[in-house]
Amino acid sequence: MVSTMKNRFTARVPHCILTIILVLSSFGSFAQDYSGDAANGKSLFNSNCASCHALNKKMIGPALGDVTERRSKEWLVKWIINNQELRASGDAEAKAIFEEYNGSVMPAFPNLSETDVEDILTYTIEGGKPDDGGGETVSVAVEEKEADNTVLLLVLAAVLALLIMLLVRVKNVLKTVKGDPTSTLAEDANVITRTALKNPKIVTLLTIFIAVIFFQQLYLALMAVGIQQEYQPEQPIAFSHKIHAGENAIDCNYCHYGARKGKHSNIPSAGVCMNCHMYIQEGTNTGTEEISKIYAAVGWDKENSKYIEGYEQKPIKWVRIHNLPDLAYFNHSQHVTAGQIACQTCHGPIQEMEEVYQYSPLTMGWCINCHRETQVQVESNDYYSKMHEELKEKYGDDAEITVEMIGGLECGKCHY
Secondary structure, three states, rough: OOHHHHHHHHHHHHHHHHHHHHHHHHHHHHOOOOOOOOOHHHHHHHHHHHOOOOOOOOOOOOOOOOOOHHHHHHHHHHHHHHHHHHHOOOOOHHHHHHOOOOOOOOOOOOOOOHHHHHHHHHHHHOOHHHHHHHHHHHHHHHHHHHHHHHHHHHHHHHHHHHHHHHHHHHHHHHHHHHHOOOOOOOHHHHHHHHHHHOOHHHHHHHHHHHHHHHHHHHHHHHOOOOOOOOOOOOOOOOOOOHHHHHHOOOOOHHHHOHHHOOOOOOOOOOOHHHHHHHHOOOOOHHHHHHHHHHHHHHEEEEEOOOOOOOOOOOOOOOOOOOOOOOOOOOHHHHHHHHHHOOOOHHOOOOHHHHOOOOOOOOHHHHHHHHHHEEOOOOOOOOOHHHHHHHHHHOOOOOOOOEHHHOOOOOOHHHHH
């Protein structure tokens, strides 16, 4: 009897072990190796995903920080590139997600390769690590350094004032010892001034000095005509780029989509704002008050989550900040798409600004310096594929091609 039970137990052990292995493998099947380029993944994430997703919180779509633990790599690649095709194939998970988000259609990304998707997924894994916020640390360090410099200047000013007081006191003590009457600092300054004004040479030097300062300031004032650097008008809605472009990492080109395709970078319509605000919840009373202005512009009934029928929409009268003279031609798509120039190159740290202001001078000299220094992004850039070969023949394979070398300083490029 004992022997029979032992044999049965021994026979069943391999099956138990096999079952355990299968169960464990089902839980660990999504813990696959992701060895993509996290830096490229971050760029692709900000350009394609950040308008609807964050790594650590739910927005229009779910948080993606642990998406690689919830789904297999093969499934994620199919979903991201063309989720509609995946649903049409009858995939149960794809249909369940579509129903969970009330039929909200996620756009397809046929422009992304499987390598691009793996880069994005690698970033979702590594993006939440502590060292991912290095930029904020640098910013804090710069602020602390500026504060230290201010304190140092105040200390030096206090020491200088103390030295002047001591010198005046020493002078009066010496006068007392000599038997001369003492004098205050103001009286000494008055004597020096009256003595200097009686000397023609000193008067001439002072006149020349004042004239030089006057004409120098006049020149600077004339050269600043038309320059609106640091211009920061009050807007009809207190829109925070720090919250949207910074904390939520929404790509600039999601709202200003015209920058990729045309000459002008468009001012986003209220409808673009509603793409997100139809679903998200506002966090503060101030935010709710400002966002209600967008609802009033488009006729959105927040309580019933629908548009008011027959409502006459009202455009939001944003105040334009960046203006170039009519004689200057500037094409956004040429810089953003062909040149692959980051928005911050011209507009500054926009992701840190509560209220946007004109960061750069936007003068002719500023543009020319940029064209002299900026290298042409020929690698992995189809726009320059034909030109790249011509540039290599002309300047050599290892030459650093700048915008100036491809005609970036020709007058007709900017003044047509």
